[in-house]
Amino acid sequence: MAFLFVFQNAEAKTIDVCKECNSTTIQKGIDKSSAGDTIRIASGIYYEHNILIDKPITVVGIDMPTVDGEEQGGIFSISADGVSLIGLKVIxxxxxxxSDFAAVYLSRCSDFTLKNLVLEDLFFGFLIEKSSNGLVEGNKIIGEAKDEYNSGNGIHLWYSNNIKIYNNHIEGVRDGIYLEFADTIDVKRNVSKNNLRYGLHFMFSNNDEYSENIFQNNGAGVAVMFSKHIRMYKNEFRDNWGTASFGLLLKEINDLEVIDNTFSNNTxxxxxxxxxxxxxxxxxFSSxxxxxxxRGACYSNRFQANEFxxxxxxxxxxxxxxxxxxEGNYWSQYSGYDLDRDGVGxxxxxxxxxxxxxxxxxxxAIVLLRSLFIDIIDFSEKVSPVFTPDELKDEKPLMKPL
Amino acid sequence: MLKVLKYSFYDLGRSRWSYIYFCFYLALGFVLLFLNNDLSKAIITLMNVIIVLVPLIGTIFGVMYYYNSVEFTELLLAQPIKRRNIFLGQYLGISISLSLSLLLGIGIPFMIYGLLKSAAIFDFFLLLLTGAFLTFIFVALAFNISLRNENKIKGFGYAVLLWLFLAVIYDGIFLMSLMVFEDYPLDKFSLIGTLLNPIDLSRTLILLKLDISALMGYTGAVFKNFFGTSSGMIISIVSLFLWIIFPVFAFVLKARTKDF
Incomplete structure (x- = not known):
């Protein structure tokens, strides 16, 4: 297998970067390389910023070397196709x-791979512009954002297509994952928590899918705005709790699928x-x-087989x-009966x-929550609806949770 | 006064009703915790019960006790004892015994289900504290009613009406005024409206501690700033105390001048 790999890249060479090597900095290593080369970075701390990668090479860290930007600006800047960046700690x-300084900045790239990177003390994490066909996998992004105005996003995509975002862990930034004009993106098995604003934020992005993600304790879980044909499967929205918080915000959306998700303890x-x-x-939906x-202007939506x-x-x-x-939802507050025993009230x-x-x-009026008077008027309204929409009802409520 | 307190306390200690009341809370606590092991959820359900039942039982029990012990009171009045001491003693006797039934009845099941190790212990004590406050307040109100009405039926009627007003009708009026004046800033108004009714005040205190405040949006923030800070806590405790002191003062005054 290794032989095959070497054979295929007959021209490619491997350049080592370490304190005692010929190339003592990452930038020097890159300057010496040509397309198709691999650069191996030995463990240690490298104080560098504005590292420019402008040819298709693979940059691999051995035992997690640290690249420290010393808060001078952006750290990696990639402007070539087919670049891989693997196993580094960028702080x-x-x-x-x-300007939008990022730990890793990509502009007009395709076929890139960003894998097993750890980003800490960041402004923007991955800033990906006008790029396509990439993989962002297994990264850990840990920020310490305090205010929205001087913090950046974990993974930020702008005018980018066909990108896979898998198994990332994002914490403490402004928006965990931000997609703007980003189509056919696949967001899977990520954890996005404790972010200032949103766990995941869509703007003008179509045909995207996200599944099996966990959004916990963010300012708000996921915001989907001005987008079409989004699919959401098996995500968990938890503990987005605060005066203006929500698990999922849908605004100006058409043709969406929200299936098998769990929402618990959100405002x-x-x-x-x-x-x-x-x-x-x-x-x-629980608790x-x-x-x-x-809030209005919502037509032809279908709520079926959900649990409340x-x-x-x-x-x-x-x-x-x-x-x-x-239709066919389970409501824990339902108090009807099922005489024919078909499981439907x-x-x-x-x-x-x-x-x-x-x-x-x-x-x-919310100050009267759980007051006896409120229980009484709720009951009388239930018996004969006057104020609430008459035709808004579940004709087939389930008797038992699914 | 202490002697009168002791006698009425012992008298109630022999009374069947104290035990029924105690057993009711004991059963309620056990059933709630049996159905739902989550202490903080059980506290919310319990709050719903306490906020409604404690005032009701306080008023009815207070009125009933007063009418039942009228002969004994008249006997005491013939003795060289200050009137103030007789009535205060009786009042404290009944309030303390009702509060004890509540504290023990609810406290025992929660203790058994591991309250001391739970994070909800502070919320639970707040719940018991407000329960005790409500007992003292409504027994005092009940004494006012029964001292002013020789007629038992009238007295009971007023007592039920008072409970109905503070537990239900007040909230109705409150809600109506909120809706009528919805164009104006209402956060101060709703704060004052809550402070003026002991039942609403207790409910809000507990709900805010249980972090339902996030549901309240902007109003919740105003409330949380008020009740969440120590000064707000002090103000609400003081206002609960005022709710005890004024009715007690009123019935002591009435008792001094009343012609038995």
Whole structure:
């Protein structure tokens, strides 16, 4: 196998970088290399910034060497196709208010690989512009962002396509993963937590898929805005808890699939505004403040086979018109009966409570949460709906959780 | 006063109702924890019960005890004892015995289920503290009602009405005024509205400690800034104390001038 590899790259040579080698700095090693070479960096600390990679080479760290930028600016800058960067620890990226310094900056590259890197004390982590066909895998990004205005994003994609983002761990930055004008991106098995703003942020990005990710304790979990044809499978949204926090924000979205996700302990699990043709299936909502908050202009959405467990409000709805389908969900607050024993309740369930309607109108009224009076008016509204949309109901509520 | 307190306390200690009350809380605590091992969830459910039941039982029990012991009170009045001491003694006797039933009834199951090792211990003590405060407040209010009404039926009627007002109707009026004046900034108003009703005050205190405050958005931030700080805590405890002191003062005054 090794022989085959060497044979295929007959021309390629390996350049070592270490304190005693010919090349004592990474930049010198790169300058000496030509296309197809491999640069091996021995362990140690290298005080370098603005390292320019402008030819298709592979840069590999042996035993995690550290590249310390001493807060002078960006560290790696890649502007060639077919570059691989593997197994380095990159620390102390400079912070600037005028330029976007990044630990690794890629511009107009294709077929790149960024693997097993550890980024610490960063401004931007990976800043990827106008690039395509890349792999970002197994990286660990740990920032110490305190304010939104002087912090950057963990993985930032801009006008980039066909990129795979797998198994990364992102913590303590502004947005964990940020996609803008980024199409056909695959985001899988990442952990994004304790970020200032969003765990994952989509803007104007279409045909993307993200699955099996965990978004925990971020300012807000995932924001999807102005995008089409996004698929979300088996993600976990947890503990996004705060006065303006949510698990998932959908704004101006069309044709979305939200399937098999888990939302627990979020202030608002899903906040929806102007989203059409969204399929919500087999999701679990447990112990959230609001499970779903619909703010308006949402048409032809389907909520099927979801579980709603112990949320303060299952659904909040601010208009009287309903064009969305609720069918076959399990609602823990459902109190109907099932005489024919087919597992489906015989009385429809109305997920919008009068109190949630009132809170929508007068947010201050939330101080009366769990008061006896509120229980009484909720009950009377349940018996004969006056204020909440009449046709908004689940005709086939399940009797048992799925 | 201490002697009267002791006698009414022993009298209640022999009373069936104290035990029923104690057993009810004991059963409630055990059932809740049996169904749901999560202490902080059980505290929320328990709060719902305490906020409604403690005031109700306090008022009804206070009125009932007063009417039942009218003859004994009149006997005491014939003795050279200050009126203030008789009524204060009776008041403290009944309040303390009700609070004890509550503390023990709920405390025992939670202790068994590992309260001391749990992080919810502070929330739990806050819950018991507000429960005790509510008992003292509503027994004092009940004494006011029964001292002013010789007619038992009327007295009971007023007592139930008082409970209904503070537990339900007040919130209704509060909600209506919030909705009518929704165009104005309401955070100060809702703060004051909460401080003026002991039931609302206790509920808000506990809910904020249980971190439901994140649900409250902007209003929650205002509330959290108020109740979350030590000065807000002091103000709310002081206002609960005022809710005890004023009714007690009122019934002592009434008792001094009342013609038995």
């Amino acid at each position: 102390n990226v400079g912070v600037s208010f005028t 608002i699990a899903i906040s929806v505004e102007g989203a059409n043709r969204v399929n919500y299936r087999s999701n679990t 959230n403040g609001w499970a779903i908050k619909v 467990l112990n949320n303060s409000f299952d659904l909040s709805y601010n208009s009287r018109i309903n064009d969305n389908l609720f 015989d009385v429809p369930y109305r997920p919008v409570k009068l109190f949630s309607y009132i809170v929508n109108r007068t947010p201050e």
